[in-house]
Amino acid sequence: MPELPEVETIRQELTEAIVGLKITDIEVRLAKQFKGEKKDVVGAKIVKILRRGKVLVFKLSNGKNLVVHLKLTGQLVWVPKAGERTTLGHPIPFAGEELPSKTTHIIFSFDKKGKLFYNDLRQFGWIKVLDDKGVEAELAPLYEAIEPFTPQFTSQNLAEIFSRSRRPIKLVLMDQAKIVGVGNIYANDALWEARIDPRRPANSLEPKEIEKLRQGIVKVLKEGLKYGGASENAYVRATGEPGAYQEHFRAYQMEGEACPRGDGVIRRLKIGGRGTFYCPGCQK
DNA sequence: CACTTGACCTGTCCGC
DNA sequence: TGCGGACAGGTCAAGT
Helix, strand or coil, X not given: CCCHHHHHHXXXXXXXXXXXXXXXXXXXXXXXXXXXXXXXXXXXXXXXXXXXXXXXXXXXXXXXXXXXXXXXXXXXXXXXXXXXCEEEEEXXXXXXXXXXXXXXXXXXXXXXXXXEEEEECCCCCEEXXXXXXXXXXXXXXXXXXXXXXXXXXXXXXXXXXXXXXXXXXXXXXXXXXXXXXXXXXXXXXXXXXXXXXXXXXXHHCCXXXXXXXXXXXXXXXXXXXXXXXXCCCCCCCCCCCCCCHHHHCCCCCCCCCECCCCCCECEEEEECCEEEEECCCCCC
């Protein structure tokens, strides 16, 4: 999915677009992706949109919340003044030029103001209606973990986390119970930034390496956000436009290409079943 | 407890 | 032109 920069891009764009607007209807086309009662949501206004890790929380005026996880291929696309069928003028990956499309599984209507389309090719994502207590319970594991871009994201805290695991460092970076928001793209690129081999046991990292890794994570996440996320696959911004971070990949998806530092050729291997990209020349 | 594997889905791409 | 397999941004539950 959408990792931190992608989800944050969507959060910011939807905040601009729909905070203050009233949900006038919800059409659920694929029941398994919507957990809750439509009547708990219809008629409420969007008050605020929050993000924790890769999860979005839409706070509503009636005390309820829409909690959204996009998983691998979820898209949230806002179309102002959308009609029954809306031509976008440009294609969206796996969704096409017209919404709703065959991958559109939930549609939120905001009267005449527009529609929010939830598209999801692989149908792994979900939207839940929860009260504040429910949100607290749902997000509790994520609050045990550290959020990048907060004061808690220190090399001391990372050192503490890493010292408790012998797993490959890349898997620990992607473990949402430990650090939230980092997924496969940014884990690969952050390790390249820090010149660390993704297979290294987490507890083998030296304090200097941990600090470089902390800086690398912040750097690539910031850059991802600056470019509106990475549209290598299904991801699009809330506007329906692609992000551009894929034009700035360091190692991710760069197998066979020259290392951006010129230290060799990017190689691919598997860690925990996930594609992993690194430069044997500079990542030790 | 730490860690690994398969499951959830649909689509694309690549080699035979 | 099929057809099979690998692969795709993420978690879960059920194994060892």
